[in-house]
Every structure is written in structure tokens, then in C-alpha cells.
Amino acid sequence: MDDRMVRVVGILIDSFFPLLKAGLMFTVPLTIISFSLGMIVAFTAAIIRVLNIRILDKIVKFYVWIIRGTPLLVQLFIIFYGLPSIGITLNALVTAIIGFTLSVGAYGSETIRAAILSVPKGQWEAAHALGFSKLQTLQYVILPQAIKVAIPPMANSFISLVKDTSLAAAVTFSELFNVAQQITARTYEPLWLYMEAAFIYLMFCSVLSVLQSRLEIRFRKSGD
Amino acid sequence: MIRIENVYKSFDNLEVLKNINLTVEKGEVVCIIGPSGSGKSTLLRSLNHLERITSGRVYINDELVDERNGNGDAHKFSPKRVSEICSELGMVFQRFNLFPHMTVMENVMLASRKVKKLSKDEAAENALELLEKVGLTDKKDQYPAKLSGGQQQRVAIARALAMKPQIMLFDEPTSALDPELVYEVLDVMKSLADEGMTMLVVTHEMGFAKEVADRVVFMDNGEIVEINSPENIFSNPSHERTREFLSRIL
Ligand SMILES: Nc1ncnc2c1ncn2[C@@H]1O[C@H](COP(=O)(O)OP(=O)(O)O)[C@@H](O)[C@H]1O
Numbered sequence: 001m002d003d004r005m006v007r008v009v010g011i012l013i014d015s016f017f018p019l020l021k022a023g024l025m026f027t028v029p030l031t032i033i034s035f036s037l038g039m040i041v042a043f044t045a046a047i048i049r050v051l052n053i054r055i056l057d058k059i060v061k062f063y064v065w066i067i068r069g070t071p072l073l074v075q076l077f078i079i080f081y082g083l084p085s086i087g088i089t090l091n092a093l094v095t096a097i098i099g100f101t102l103s104v105g106a107y108g109s110e111t112i113r114a115a116i117l118s119v120p121k122g123q124w125e126a127a128h129a130l131g132f133s134k135l136q137t138l139q140y141v142i143l144p145q146a147i148k149v150a151i152p153p154m155a156n157s158f159i160s161l162v163k164d165t166s167l168a169a170a171v172t173f174s175e176l177f178n179v180a181q182q183i184t185a186r187t188y189e190p191l192w193l194y195m196e197a198a199f200i201y202l203m204f205c206s207v208l209s210v211l212q213s214r215l216e217i218r219f220r221k222s223g224d
Numbered sequence: 225m226i227r228i229e230n231v232y233k234s235f236d237n238l239e240v241l242k243n244i245n246l247t248v249e250k251g252e253v254v255c256i257i258g259p260s261g262s263g264k265s266t267l268l269r270s271l272n273h274l275e276r277i278t279s280g281r282v283y284i285n286d287e288l289v290d291e292r293n294g295n296g297d298a299h300k301f302s303p304k305r306v307s308e309i310c311s312e313l314g315m316v317f318q319r320f321n322l323f324p325h326m327t328v329m330e331n332v333m334l335a336s337r338k339v340k341k342l343s344k345d346e347a348a349e350n351a352l353e354l355l356e357k358v359g360l361t362d363k364k365d366q367y368p369a370k371l372s373g374g375q376q377q378r379v380a381i382a383r384a385l386a387m388k389p390q391i392m393l394f395d396e397p398t399s400a401l402d403p404e405l406v407y408e409v410l411d412v413m414k415s416l417a418d419e420g421m422t423m424l425v426v427t428h429e430m431g432f433a434k435e436v437a438d439r440v441v442f443m444d445n446g447e448i449v450e451i452n453s454p455e456n457i458f459s460n461p462s463h464e465r466t467r468e469f470l471s472r473i474l
């Protein structure tokens with residue numbers, strides 16, 4: 001082995017645990033928190049759309065339009081670098097959580113809405129005829145069926161989110177990719193370090209893919 | 225028990241019900257027959273707010289359940305009142321519309337638990353009684369997809385009965401069934417009629433209408449053409465349109 005190789009291998013080994021740690025301590029929690037909050041937003045927004053609740057319906061449409069029509073990176077910049085000029089200063093973590101939550105909420109609301117609309121109209125009618133209110137119908141009859149439809153696309157967006165959190169590096173949040181950038185700045189080995197970062201993302205996503213297929217099998221078995 | 229007065233219903237510019245007047249007494253079984261698209265389902269659905277009428281009045285037990293004066297605003301009902309109205313009416317659909325993610329037992333129990341707020345034990349006891357009545361006690365833990373069409377429709381009847389409605393509405397309950405499964409559903413309906421249940425039944429089963437109905441309503445093109453006893457309507461209808469329809473299907 002020549003000296004260059006020895007040096008690179010040394011750097012890769014030294015940086016593996018800092019990168020993995022950044023992944024486990026920041027990327028993973030950021031993903032889980034944003035996704036959970038995003039799901040709450042998504043369900044709320046989808047239900048508002050489906051029940052056609054007057055003014056709220058318009059607000060939700062506007063929100064989805066803005067979030068889906070602008071780049072996530074630009075949204076993060078506006079929150080982190082833009083808002084301080086009107087007196088709202090948020091730290092990198094809060095910025096990232098808000099940005100990703102809004103994103104998951106907007107895309108997720110469309111997925112959930114589509115899943116709700118995929119449940120046959122006869123289900124609503126049967127529940128209505130039994131005396132259920134619209135909310136009760138959603139709770140007991142429609143959502144349990146819609147969730148089965150929504151799980152595969154939701155699992156996909158969860159996996160996407162793991163990778164999208166790397167955008168938080170651009171607003172100085174020290175997650176996996178940001179740490180890779182820092183080490184690169186010190187060591188001048190961008191090819192190898194970014195490859196190593198990519199490898200850790202790949203590991204995370206592979207684990208999630210396995211979990212995803214287990215989850216889907218389980219949901220296909222239950223019920224009908 | 226049901227009183228329908230001067231009811232009109234339009235979808236956009238399509239007039240689907242035209243000046244409907246019909247009264248159903250307690251304990252009566254009234255069958256509605258007529259060609260497809262004549263407004264039979266819409267009439268049934270106007271009783272429990274699945275459709276709102278364009279004009280006229282509908283009463284159940286002398287209490288208003290829908291009203292509108294032509295272009296005026298529809299009468300406003302609170303969600304609670306709508307739920308009450310629906311609880312007085314059981315409805316059975318052509319396509320069963322059972323809840324596929326619940327067992328037979330859960331299907332039958334759900335409304336008595338969540339709408340009537342019965343305890344779990346009361347609801348279960350009630351559900352078992354009804355499943356026995358429709359002959360499906362042994363299927364109580366199955367999911368609907370595992371049942372035949374006839375069995376599903378009997379569960380749907382039990383589910384509607386669980387709310388202890390005063391009136392049962394049937395919208396072509398046997399039209400989606402294989403011919404050999406029709407009788408088991410009709411049998412359940414006959415026994416309900418024998419017990420004195422007030423029933424409004426849209427059907428193409430003329431044998432059932434002949435045997436069970438107190439009166440038969442013939443609808444065509446959004447109008448009630450004729451209301452008559454089963455004997456008269458099938459052997460001696462008073463309208464040419466009724467005669468034509470019956471000669472086409474019998
Ligand atoms: N939701 C709706 N929107 C528009 N037209 C409808 C709707 N429901 C029913 N119709 C029309 O109303 C007419 C009567 O329908 P329906 O009451 O279902 O008749 P039937 O049950 O006698 O076959 C048909 O022409 C049908 O196409």
C-alpha cells in the first residue's frame with residue numbers, strides 16, 4: 001500500500017464513528033421527530049380537506065401549494081437566514097424540524113387524502129345510515145381502511161426523509177452530512193468522506209427497507 | 225309512520241323525483257317497483273339525509289325529517305338530529321357495504337356502541353341475538369370477505385337492526401346476489417315483516433312483493449304512477465305504464 005492509501009484508510013476509520021454518531025444522534029432523531037409531527041399535520045390537513053371545512057380548507061390548500069411548489073432547501077434558508085430580519089431567530093435544530101415537518105405534512109396530506117378517497121362511498125353511506133357523524137365515520141370506518149392504503153407510500157416518504165435531512169447541513173445543523181463536510185474541510189478527502197457518508201445513509205435506509213416490507217406483510221395479513 | 229308530501233328532487237337540471245306523495249303506516253310493508261333510473265333509490269335515500277330533497281316535506285312519526293320550499297334554503301338540521309333520524313331508520317343497501325376491516329360481530333356492534341353508547345356487554349348480547357335471528361351465529365368472528373353475498377347481506381340486516389329502528393329501508397337487497405342466495409335474504413325479510421316491522425322495500429322480486437307487501441308502489445320516470453294492492457297491481461293494474469313494465473319483466 002502506498003502512503004496515500006494508508007492515509008485515506010486511516011481517515012475513513014477515524015471518521016466512521018463520528019459520522020455514525022452524528023447519524024444516530026442527529027439524523028435519526030430529526031427524521032423521527034419531523035415525521036411524527038408531519039404526520040399529525042398531514043392527517044389534520046387531509047381531514048380538513050375531506051370534510052371540506054370552510055375557511056380551513058382554503059388555508060390547507062394554500063399551505064400545500066406553497067410547500068409543494070418551492071424547494072425545501074429554499075424554505076430552510078428562509079426560516080434560518082431570512083426570518084431573523086423580521087425578528088424571528090430560530091436555531092438550526094428548530095429550523096430543521098419546522099422545515100421537514102411542514103414538508104412531510106404537505107406531501108403526506110395529499111397521500112392520506114387520496115387514501116381516504118379510495119375508500120368506497122358506500123362505506124360513508126352505511127355509517128351515515130347507522131347514525132354516525134362524519135368524524136365518527138372517519139374514526140371508526142374510513143381511516144382504518146385508508147391507513148392500510150397509505151402505509152406503503154408513507155414508508156417510502158419516511159425513507160426519503162432520512163436522506164432529505166442532509167439538507168439541514170446547509171443551515172449549520174450538525175447532522176451526518178454536516179459532520180462529513182467538517183471532516184472534509186480538515187482532511188481534503190472529499191471523494192472518500194462523502195462516499196463514507198453515503199454508505200452510512202445507505203445502511204440506515206437498508207434497515208428501514210427491511211422494516212418496511214415486514215410492516216407491509218403484517219398489514220396485508222391483518223383483517224381481510 | 226312515514227309521510228312524504230309533494231317531494232321533488234333534482235340533480236343539477238335532472239328532475240329525479242316529481243311530486244311524490246306517499247304514506248306508510250306502522251307495521252306496513254310497502255314495495256316499490258319500477259324501471260332502473262326511475263328514482264326509487266333516491267326516494268329511499270331522501271328519508272335519511274343521504275339525499276336532500278329539492279322541494280316538499282318528509283315526516284317520520286309526524287316529526288319533520290326534511291323540508292324545502294323550492295328555491296328557498298333547505299331546512300337546517302343539527303348533526304344530532306340527523307343522527308336521531310338515521311337511528312329510527314335501518315337501511316340495507318344493494319352492495320351490503322359491510323365494514324371490511326371488522327368481524328361480523330364488530331360490524332353489528334359498532335353503531336350500538338358508538339352511536340347508542342351501549343356498554344360492550346349489552347352491545348354484544350344484542351348483536352348475538354340478531355345474528356341468531358339471521359342465522360349467522362357461527363360466522364360471528366369471520367371477516368365479511370369470507371362470507372357469501374347472501375350471508376353478507378344478512379349481516380347487513382342484523383347491523384341495521386342493531387340500532388332498533390322503527391322502520392327498515394331496503395334498496396334492492398337481493399339484486400347483487402347469485403340467484404340461489406336470494407331466498408335466504410328474502411326469508412329473513414319475511415320474518416321481519418311477520419314480526420310487524422314497518423318496511424319500505426325497493427325490489428325486483430315480484431314474488432316477494434306479491435306475498436309480503438301490503439301495498440305496491442309503481443314508479444316510472446320520477447313519478448309514482450300507481451299505488452295498489454299486490455293482487456290488483458299484478459293481475460289488474462290500473463295504468464297502462466304499469467301493465468307495460470310488468471309485461472316486460474314477468
Ligand atoms: N348523485 C347523483 N347525481 C346525479 N344524478 C343522480 C345521482 N343519483 C342518481 N342520479 C340519477 O337520478 C336518476 C334516478 O336514480 P335512482 O334513484 O338511483 O333510480 P333507481 O333506483 O330507480 O334505479 C337516474 O337518472 C340517476 O342517474
Ligand SMILES: [Mg+2]
Pocket residue numbers: 264265266395396
Ligand atoms: Mg336504485
